Amino acid sequence: MVEARSASAPVLATHGLSRHFGGLVAVHDVSISLRQGELHAVIGPNGAGKTTLVNMLSGEIKPTAGRVELDGREVAGEPAWRMTRLGVGRSFQRTNIFLSFSVLENVRLAAQAMGVPAARLFRTAAREPGLIERAECALGRVGLTDVSASIAGTLSHGEQRQLEIAMALASDPKVLLLDEPLAGMGPEESQRMTGLLKELAREHAVLLIEHDMDVVFAVADWMTVMAEGAVLAEGRPEAIRANTAVQDAYLGGHA
Amino acid sequence: MLPRGRAVIVMLGLGAGLLAVLPLFVSPYYVELGTYALISAMLALSLQLLVGCTGLVSLGHAAFYGLAAYTVYLITPANEARSILVTLPAAVAVAGLAALIVGALSLRTRGFFFLMVTLAFGQMVFFLFHDTKLGGGTDGAFLPRPLLALLDWQLPLTRRQRPYAVYYVSLSLLIAMYVGLVFVLRSLFGRVLEGIRVNEHRMQALGFHTYRYKLAAFVIAGLLAGVAGHMWAMHRGFVNPELIAWHRSAEALLMILLGGLSTLHGPIIGALAYTALGEFAQAVTERKLLVEGLIVLFVVLALPKGLSGISLPRRPRREAPPAPSPTSPAEAHPHG
Numbered sequence: 001m002v003e004a005r006s007a008s009a010p011v012l013a014t015h016g017l018s019r020h021f022g023g024l025v026a027v028h029d030v031s032i033s034l035r036q037g038e039l040h041a042v043i044g045p046n047g048a049g050k051t052t053l054v055n056m057l058s059g060e061i062k063p064t065a066g067r068v069e070l071d072g073r074e075v076a077g078e079p080a081w082r083m084t085r086l087g088v089g090r091s092f093q094r095t096n097i098f099l100s101f102s103v104l105e106n107v108r109l110a111a112q113a114m115g116v117p118a119a120r121l122f123r124t125a126a127r128e129p130g131l132i133e134r135a136e137c138a139l140g141r142v143g144l145t146d147v148s149a150s151i152a153g154t155l156s157h158g159e160q161r162q163l164e165i166a167m168a169l170a171s172d173p174k175v176l177l178l179d180e181p182l183a184g185m186g187p188e189e190s191q192r193m194t195g196l197l198k199e200l201a202r203e204h205a206v207l208l209i210e211h212d213m214d215v216v217f218a219v220a221d222w223m224t225v226m227a228e229g230a231v232l233a234e235g236r237p238e239a240i241r242a243n244t245a246v247q248d249a250y251l252g253g254h255a
Numbered sequence: 256m257l258p259r260g261r262a263v264i265v266m267l268g269l270g271a272g273l274l275a276v277l278p279l280f281v282s283p284y285y286v287e288l289g290t291y292a293l294i295s296a297m298l299a300l301s302l303q304l305l306v307g308c309t310g311l312v313s314l315g316h317a318a319f320y321g322l323a324a325y326t327v328y329l330i331t332p333a334n335e336a337r338s339i340l341v342t343l344p345a346a347v348a349v350a351g352l353a354a355l356i357v358g359a360l361s362l363r364t365r366g367f368f369f370l371m372v373t374l375a376f377g378q379m380v381f382f383l384f385h386d387t388k389l390g391g392g393t394d395g396a397f398l399p400r401p402l403l404a405l406l407d408w409q410l411p412l413t414r415r416q417r418p419y420a421v422y423y424v425s426l427s428l429l430i431a432m433y434v435g436l437v438f439v440l441r442s443l444f445g446r447v448l449e450g451i452r453v454n455e456h457r458m459q460a461l462g463f464h465t466y467r468y469k470l471a472a473f474v475i476a477g478l479l480a481g482v483a484g485h486m487w488a489m490h491r492g493f494v495n496p497e498l499i500a501w502h503r504s505a506e507a508l509l510m511i512l513l514g515g516l517s518t519l520h521g522p523i524i525g526a527l528a529y530t531a532l533g534e535f536a537q538a539v540t541e542r543k544l545l546v547e548g549l550i551v552l553f554v555v556l557a558l559p560k561g562l563s564g565i566s567l568p569r570r571p572r573r574e575a576p577p578a579p580s581p582t583s584p585a586e587a588h589p590h591g
Contacts, residue, residue: 058460060460079459079464080459080460081459081460081461081462081463081464081465082464084460084461084462085462090460092460096454096457096460097457098450098453098454098457100453101450101453105446109446109447109450109458109461110461110462112443112446112447113458113461113462113463114462116443120443121442121443121444122438122439122442122443122444123442123443124441124442124443125443125446128443131443167461171461171462
């Protein structure tokens with residue numbers, strides 16, 4: 001299973017990461033690593049523990065056991081706001097944006113979260129052009145420049161998914177955790193998002209959770225297959241496709 | 256939250272103008288009632304920063320109001336009134352410090368638990384003054400009212416003029432408070448508070464340490480409640496534990512509900528209407544609280560956006576200006 005992989009040091013790595021909810025083992029002994037410029041797809045059936053894994057990496061929930069290292073520094077158990085500040089951005093499985101705010105305001109808040117000196121907190125946003133610039137830049141990267149003045153709630157589902165990613169990008173993260181960014185998208189929107197994922201993978205270490213196997217095999221540089229909370233297999237997409245254990249457990253007729 | 260559209264801003268200006276000329280047309284009794292309404296408006300407005308703006312429902316807000324009033328009493332010698340330039344900063348500082356302590360602890364909880372913890376803190380402050388001789392116990396205590404004085408110079412006021420002066424000081428402070436809060440809400444800080452109200456969890460995921468922002472809002476709200484409490488002491492020259500009792504906190508919440516949760520001027524309209532309502536109910540019946548309860552019930556069921564959410568009929572504009580009657584500030588005095 002072990003194959004040649006980019007030699008760069010991992011940006012984010014887990015060692016024996018586990019999370020139990022009472023008697024339920026959601027994630028058990030997972031060790032994965034994310035590298036700069038690499039898109040790492042995590043696949044597995046529903047209930048395999050993928051989202052719990054992402055929630056531990058983003059600080060939403062604390063691991064029961066194991067380590068999380070960001071650039072070699074132990075960060076397991078840090079709260080979500082600090083993980084974001086340390087450079088771990090995420091998007092949510094269910095669209096989680098401020099529907100009543102403008103598109104720009106959604107992203108501008110994300111940029112503001114990265115730290116504005118207290119003395120400038122009582123200025124209006126209009127007097128902080130730096131924040132607006134960063135927000136516009138993030139919107140440009142996901143292709144939402146044209147609708148930046150719209151109210152977020154009026155966007156199409158696909159556009160809202162893109163906005164979700166722009167909000168993660170506005171914090172200029174090293175690591176991007178994308179939880180099913182294509183969920184509920186039409187074919188055209190999916191195609192656009194697939195292109196965006198490839199682009200993002202060039203500049204960030206990306207962890208992608210996705211159920212659409214065509215997309216996964218099209219964009220992934222490295223894959224981890226999870227089942228029942230544990231890692232079943234990992235390797236390059238070609239190897240995963242050929243892996244009989246994975247075929248039995250998950251891919252079905254897909255390979 | 257902020258006034259939108261010219262119509263609303265014009266109405267607010269008119270309301271302020273009406274309040275400014277009110278004392279010229281009414282008897283001294285109604286000037287005093289108006290002062291009380293303005294003080295209530297300050298209290299409700301300060302609470303709105305937590306309730307309407309940040310989504311934090313506190314049931315202990317009167318503690319900061321009452322502490323400020325008691326501070327005036329505690330720093331004023333029995334037979335020597337002090338300048339407002341001393342009493343106001345002192346009262347506000349004590350209220351703010353108390354808010355910092357209460358907020359730091361209570362903001363570790365959320366929702367229902369936050370409500371209960373703030374209530375518990377409020378009751379602790381209540382019993383501090385109720386059960387000890389610190390401030391005259393259950394009976395309360397009289398105090399020399401703060402003077403409008405600068406160094407050795409004192410505004411020469413006759414006994415008759417004094418209530419008018421206190422009215423205008425209260426009105427000025429209320430307007431300053433409102434304008435100040437408009438700037439706070441428009442700022443980067445205010446945007447964070449709104450984000451927290453809508454979805455705190457998402458704000459944390461974006462990288463905001465929301466606890467700090469909520470604590471800052473809690474302290475600002477406490478400081479402003481302190482201004483209101485100070486003006487109470489200056490207005491009445493009397494303090495008693497009722498100032499701190501949880502009814503007072505609940506009353507401030509009712510004023511917000513009555514005026515509207517979703518606008519900054521709602522609590523002001525709510526406080527003025529509530530005071531007028533109380534006065535009216537007292538005039539026509541002995542069952543004042545019953546009448547008040549019924550009217551509040553009606554408002555909540557029929558006007559979920561409160562009085563400030565009423566729109567004028569047949570207006571093509573999208574912005575809904577507040578209705579002029581029966582909520583207009585002038586109603587704080589019934590037919591003066």
